[in-house]
Amino acid sequence: xEQAVALFGSFDENVKLIENEYSVSILGRGSELKISxxxxxxxxxxxxxxxxxxxxxxxxxxxxxxxxxxxxxxxDGNEDKIEQLASDCICITSKGKPVKAKTIGQKNYCNAIKNxxxxxxxxxxxxxxxxxxxxxACNAFRAKEVNRIILTRPAxxxxxxxxxxPGDLQSKVDPYLRPLYDxxxxxxxxxxxxxxxERGNIEVAPLxxxxxxxxxxxxxxxxxxxxxxxxxxxxxxxxxxFNSKMVITGDITQIDLPGGVRSGLxxxxxxxxxxxxxASVTFNEKDVVxxxxxxxxxxxxxxxxxxxxxx
Numbered sequence: 001x002e003q004a005v006a007l008f009g010s011f012d013e014n015v016k017l018i019e020n021e022y023s024v025s026i027l028g029r030g031s032e033l034k035i036s037x038x039x040x041x042x043x044x045x046x047x048x049x050x051x052x053x054x055x056x057x058x059x060x061x062x063x064x065x066x067x068x069x070x071x072x073x074x075x076d077g078n079e080d081k082i083e084q085l086a087s088d089c090i091c092i093t094s095k096g097k098p099v100k101a102k103t104i105g106q107k108n109y110c111n112a113i114k115n116x117x118x119x120x121x122x123x124x125x126x127x128x129x130x131x132x133x134x135x136x137a138c139n140a141f142r143a144k145e146v147n148r149i150i151l152t153r154p155a156x157x158x159x160x161x162x163x164x165x166p167g168d169l170q171s172k173v174d175p176y177l178r179p180l181y182d183x184x185x186x187x188x189x190x191x192x193x194x195x196x197x198e199r200g201n202i203e204v205a206p207l208x209x210x211x212x213x214x215x216x217x218x219x220x221x222x223x224x225x226x227x228x229x230x231x232x233x234x235x236x237x238x239x240x241x242f243n244s245k246m247v248i249t250g251d252i253t254q255i256d257l258p259g260g261v262r263s264g265l266x267x268x269x270x271x272x273x274x275x276x277x278x279a280s281v282t283f284n285e286k287d288v289v290x291x292x293x294x295x296x297x298x299x300x301x302x303x304x305x306x307x308x309x310x311x
Contacts, residue, residue, distance in 0.1 A: 004028060006056045007049065014052070017067050018045050047074045051082040060100075065289055069103055072286045078104070091135035091142075094189030099135045105287035106132060112279035113247055118240070120225075120269060121249045123283025124298045126290035129249035130223050134183035137219040140245065141201070146219045148201045151180040153223040154232065155206045177204050180223055207232055216241030225250035225265040227257055233264025253301070 008015050008028065015026050022045045024037030033049065035042045051070040052062060060066065073079045081104050089098040090110055101107040106128055112119045113136045121129040137149045181204065184193050196202040207228065222228070222236055225248045240246055250265040257263060272278045285298040 003053060003056055004031070006062060007052055009062060013064070014062055014067050017064065018048055021045075021048075021071055044074050047079045051079050054082050064292070065102065068292060069286070073104075090132065091139040091187060093186050094192065099132070099187075101132070102128070102289050103287040105281070105283045106289075109281045109283070110136065112281050113245070116277050116279040117244070118237070118246045118248070118272075118278040120265075120272070120278070120280040121247065121283070122252060122265065122269060122280065123287060124251055124253065124285060126288040126294045127283040128287070128289055129251075129283065130179055130221070131183050131186075133221045133223075133247040133249055134180065135187060136247070137221060138184075138187040140219050146244065147217040148203060148219075149184075149196075150215060150218050150220045151177065151184070151202075151204045151223065152207050152210060152221070152236075153177060153180065153225075154227045155208070177206075180204055180221070207236060210239050211235055213239055214241045215239045215244055218244045220244060220246045222246070222248045223250075225268075226252050226255045226263050228264035229257070230262055230264045230267045233268050237268065253305075 015028075018024070019026055022037065022041040024035050024041050024045045026045070026049075027034045027036075035045050035049075037045075048067070048070045051073065052067065055062065055066060070079070070082065073082060088110070089100055091099045093099060101110050105123070109119070109121050109129070110132055112121075113133065121133065123129060134149075134151070137146075137151075140146050141149055184202065184204075188196070193202065197204075207222070218241065220239070225233065227250075228236065236248075237246070248265070248268070252263060252266055255263050269280055273280060285295045285302070288295045288298065
């Protein structure tokens with residue numbers, strides 16, 4: 001009965017999604033479900049329900065995102081891969097909530113971070129690149145695998161000039177580093193975060209401040225790496241010290257560099273692709289874990305780009 005309640009969701013929202021997607025009707029009688037409609041659609045709906053039950057049995061709370069992701073897996077014939085999800089917990093947030101990979105792409109990304117010294121995560125907005133990297137960093141820090149977490153990103157404005165910003169250095173760079181702070185607050189809580197910041201165990205700084213340093217015993221995250229120049233990227237990569245890990249994240253469709261300046265992220269993916277202990281993971285719109293409309297927006301922009309190239 002608990003499975004049935006979890007599967008149907010509040011006001012039967014999960015079942016309604018399945019019915020609308022496949023034009024079937026689903027009736028629950030005791031411990032049995034009756035699915036009626038076109039044979040192929042009934043088969044697909046049954047596969048989705050089976051996949052959702054696998055998630056429920058692993059202790060996963062279902063959401064619209066889970067259900068829609070199961071639709072995508074079934075349409076690709078990959079529904080058997082659902083068992084890979086909801087197994088390993090990456091980190092526990094300050095509120096006691098487990099952070100887990102929600103898609104196969106996220107699972108591959110987390111495994112790459114675990115098993116490689118340098119991991120490059122490239123993909124559209126909303127795929128959890130930064131959030132999962134910070135979760136992995138906090139997990140490594142709590143397990144005393146590293147002594148500090150270093151978060152950095154290039155201070156490039158997103159298509160608009162903000163002019164001179166008031167305050168000291170920290171106040172000036174804070175707006176650029178806000179997404180990293182948000183993820184850290186979530187994992188550690190504001191009080192613990194400030195304690196580690198004062199001790200120097202956590203460092204949040206613009207990329208320009210990395211030059212000339214060797215970063216040992218650290219978990220280093222470079223966010224928004226599409227806005228680095230090739231020279232900045234080479235400078236950053238060569239900061240790697242002993243017993244350290246690096247995660248580089250970015251979205252090559254959202255480059256804010258001035259015209260004619262090459263993206264360091266694009267180049268480093270090509271240059272480093274065959275080097276051992278460096279992994280590159282590419283996300284697609286199916287890995288988006290934000291609002292469903294974000295997926296649709298990304299698809300629409302991709303189609304528009306393709307149409308431009310084909311002209």
